[in-house]
Amino acid sequence: VFEVEGLDCAAEVALIEDRLRRLPGVCSARASAATGQATVVHTLEPGAVERALASAGFRARERRRGGEPPVRSTATLAAFLLTLAGVAAGFASSRLAVVFYLPAILVGGAAIARKGLLRARQGALDMNALMTVAVLGAMAIGEWGEAASTVVLFSLAQLLEARSLERSRRAIGGLMSLAPEQVLVRRGGGEERVAAEAVSPGELMIVAPGERLSLDGRVETGASDLDQSPITGESQPVAKDPGDEVFAGSINGSGLLTVRVTRPASETTLARILRRVEEAQASRAPSQGFVDAFARIYTPAVVLVALLVGSLPPLLAGGDLGQWTYRALVLLVISCPCALVISTPVTIVSALTAASRRGVLVKGGAHLEAMGRIRAVYFDKTGTLTRGQPEVTDVIAAPGRTSREILALAAALEARSAHPIGEAVVRRAVADGVAFQPADEVVLRPGLGVGGRVDGGRVLVGSHRLFDEAGLCDHGLDPELERLEAEGKTAVLVGTDGRLVGIVGVADALRPEARAAVDDLRRDGMKVGLLTGDNPRTARSIASELGIEDARAELLPEDKVAAVREAEARSGPVAMVGDGINDAPALAAATVGIAMGGRSTDVALETADVALIGVDLGRIAEAVRLGRAARRVVAANVTLALGVKALVLVLALLGHGSLWAAVGADMGASLLVIGNGMRLLRPPTIDNGLPEH
Numbered sequence: 001v002f003e004v005e006g007l008d009c010a011a012e013v014a015l016i017e018d019r020l021r022r023l024p025g026v027c028s029a030r031a032s033a034a035t036g037q038a039t040v041v042h043t044l045e046p047g048a049v050e051r052a053l054a055s056a057g058f059r060a061r062e063r064r065r066g067g068e069p070p071v072r073s074t075a076t077l078a079a080f081l082l083t084l085a086g087v088a089a090g091f092a093s094s095r096l097a098v099v100f101y102l103p104a105i106l107v108g109g110a111a112i113a114r115k116g117l118l119r120a121r122q123g124a125l126d127m128n129a130l131m132t133v134a135v136l137g138a139m140a141i142g143e144w145g146e147a148a149s150t151v152v153l154f155s156l157a158q159l160l161e162a163r164s165l166e167r168s169r170r171a172i173g174g175l176m177s178l179a180p181e182q183v184l185v186r187r188g189g190g191e192e193r194v195a196a197e198a199v200s201p202g203e204l205m206i207v208a209p210g211e212r213l214s215l216d217g218r219v220e221t222g223a224s225d226l227d228q229s230p231i232t233g234e235s236q237p238v239a240k241d242p243g244d245e246v247f248a249g250s251i252n253g254s255g256l257l258t259v260r261v262t263r264p265a266s267e268t269t270l271a272r273i274l275r276r277v278e279e280a281q282a283s284r285a286p287s288q289g290f291v292d293a294f295a296r297i298y299t300p301a302v303v304l305v306a307l308l309v310g311s312l313p314p315l316l317a318g319g320d321l322g323q324w325t326y327r328a329l330v331l332l333v334i335s336c337p338c339a340l341v342i343s344t345p346v347t348i349v350s351a352l353t354a355a356s357r358r359g360v361l362v363k364g365g366a367h368l369e370a371m372g373r374i375r376a377v378y379f380d381k382t383g384t385l386t387r388g389q390p391e392v393t394d395v396i397a398a399p400g401r402t403s404r405e406i407l408a409l410a411a412a413l414e415a416r417s418a419h420p421i422g423e424a425v426v427r428r429a430v431a432d433g434v435a436f437q438p439a440d441e442v443v444l445r446p447g448l449g450v451g452g453r454v455d456g457g458r459v460l461v462g463s464h465r466l467f468d469e470a471g472l473c474d475h476g477l478d479p480e481l482e483r484l485e486a487e488g489k490t491a492v493l494v495g496t497d498g499r500l501v502g503i504v505g506v507a508d509a510l511r512p513e514a515r516a517a518v519d520d521l522r523r524d525g526m527k528v529g530l531l532t533g534d535n536p537r538t539a540r541s542i543a544s545e546l547g548i549e550d551a552r553a554e555l556l557p558e559d560k561v562a563a564v565r566e567a568e569a570r571s572g573p574v575a576m577v578g579d580g581i582n583d584a585p586a587l588a589a590a591t592v593g594i595a596m597g598g599r600s601t602d603v604a605l606e607t608a609d610v611a612l613i614g615v616d617l618g619r620i621a622e623a624v625r626l627g628r629a630a631r632r633v634v635a636a637n638v639t640l641a642l643g644v645k646a647l648v649l650v651l652a653l654l655g656h657g658s659l660w661a662a663v664g665a666d667m668g669a670s671l672l673v674i675g676n677g678m679r680l681l682r683p684p685t686i687d688n689g690l691p692e693h
């Protein structure tokens with residue numbers, strides 16, 4: 001894993017990946033602007049990857065634990081000090097000043113020129129290119145001070161944004177953890193632990209209780225319940241018996257399994273979902289901030305006009321070439337909108353800082369602006385709208401029993417199981433102050449339930465299927481059982497002395513703030529939808545509770561992508577909110593992907609453009625408002641900065657302007673727009689109240 005300095009945008013990601021993949025000895029290469037890292041699987045000698053990256057214009061170094069992040073501020077600081085020295089020296093002699101200005105420009109401007117050139121080679125003249133041209137122009141007409149201060153201002157602006165991004169990256173890195181990539185396989189009469197890539201289909205792998213599966217396969221022996229949430233997004237464990245299919249990424253419950261591997265590591269369901277993420281990311285238009293979009297048009301236009309001014313009059317009207325070249329250069333320098341250049345990062349950084357203070361990490365200004373354009377928000381269900389953790393919702397007692405008795409019996413048995421549903425029962429018993437003694441002589445039936453002895457009596461707790469097999473069903477409780485199943489809840493049956501005596505209903509409950517968060521989004525004029533891999537019954541019940549009209553169920557990861565694309569075509573920019581690997585392709589496909597904090601998977605966090613630190617859904621509407629406010633402020637600043645430019649140009653044409661007037665006006669405008677941008681640091685906390693200007 002390499003830390004790549006200045007890796008900030010999708011174009012650079014593509015460039016780096018392309019450069020690395022073409023190297024012989026590189027198996028795979030993935031770069032990410034979100035983490036500023038390139039992950040390379042290679043057989044090259046040390047230093048070769050760094051050299052290849054250096055030839056593409058990127059400074060990189062291999063990541064070491066506890067290593068310091070690369071320092072970028074040195075060049076900016078040096079340029080700033082040199083410029084100050086230049087200003088001081090200017091009082092003595094303007095020649096002496098150049099001795100300081102020139103190194104300031106070289107030190108501070110190298111990175112700007114490199115970026116400008118990189119984008120120009122990809123056919124886009126951006127702000128970096130305009131800055132480079134303007135600085136070269138200013139140097140050509142001897143305005144060294146102007147050139148140096150432009151470099152310092154611009155690199156300071158970029159440093160600011162890079163710093164705030166780095167903070168987000170560190171916070172996102174802190175939310176992630178890594179899963180082991182080793183498998184225990186049976187080979188030649190023994191067992192050995194090998195890398196997942198080295199296992200071929202047909203081999204037998206052994207999965208201990210609590211272990212994560214590294215490969216897809218079919219259960220050969222044993223029974224257990226598997227948490228398949230990384231694949232399906234559903235946190236309720238699924239019972240598995242011999243013959244059932246199991247997937248890499250799922251977590252084994254309480255039973256020991258031997259599994260016949262069916263696919264190589266590169267072809268597992270999990271790997272295919274990850275590939276889909278890459279496809280979706282590649283096919284999405286890179287998110288572009290307002291100023292980038294503006295610079296795409298403005299920069300070529302300015303360069304073209306300057307070329308025309310410098311060439312047409314001498315060619316057509318016999319004007320003096322030197323004089324018109326000078327005018328063209330003045331035009332270039334004047335049209336460099338410093339106010340704009342400094343104001344946008346200040347606005348964006350203020351907004352990003354305000355967002356991260358409120359628990360929303362945004363991986364770049366462009367994504368924040370995109371948040372402001374969102375017209376529809378689609379939610380995953382499990383782990384996103386719901387807690388993703390089962391909770392007891394009903395306790396039903398047969399005639400002659402109390403619900404506290406039922407809860408005590410269930411908890412006595414479930415205290416012996418490590419199943420999430422069992423944990424939910426025990427949590428509820430403890431919360432209700434129901435006293436229970438963990439059972440003795442416990443027999444676990446993985447995927448079905450658990451039996452044992454409580455106060456001398458035999459007790460059985462488990463699924464409908466377990467009770468059917470044991471012939472313990474009591475038709476008196478059938479209506480209740482049917483109701484629970486219709487509501488999409490899991491029924492835990494409790495039997496003692498050979499009779500069914502009660503039922504505990506368990507379900508994944510809605511987050512308490514979900515209703516208010518959805519209402520908030522709708523009030524802001526947004527469409528709200530639900531995309532879930534769960535069954536239609538549960539989807540309907542959640543959707544009607546939240547008043548969501550567009551609810552779709554039984555979606556595979558690629559169906560979620562299709563739903564997001566369709567919504568985008570229908571209502572405009574779409575945000576997708578999710579937590580699982582199965583949501584990752586949709587997160588990548590949406591205009592803005594938002595990952596939940598808390599128990600979100602690494603892949604969701606890595607793929608998303610925005611990550612919530614906590615699990616508060618209300619933050620989404622806040623972030624949208626902040627994005628809208630940022631767009632308004634940037635637009636106002638652009639208008640102001642260009643207005644000042646236009647005024648100076650008109651004055652110049654009328655013969656009243658000078659370069660110094662232009663620079664002075666730009667300085668004043670800069671201060672104004674910086675102040676305007678910094679207002680976003682303090683967004684009002686009351687709803688719907690971001691400042692209009």
Ligand SMILES: [Mg+2]
Nearest residue numbers: 233382383580
């Ligand atoms: Mg989920």
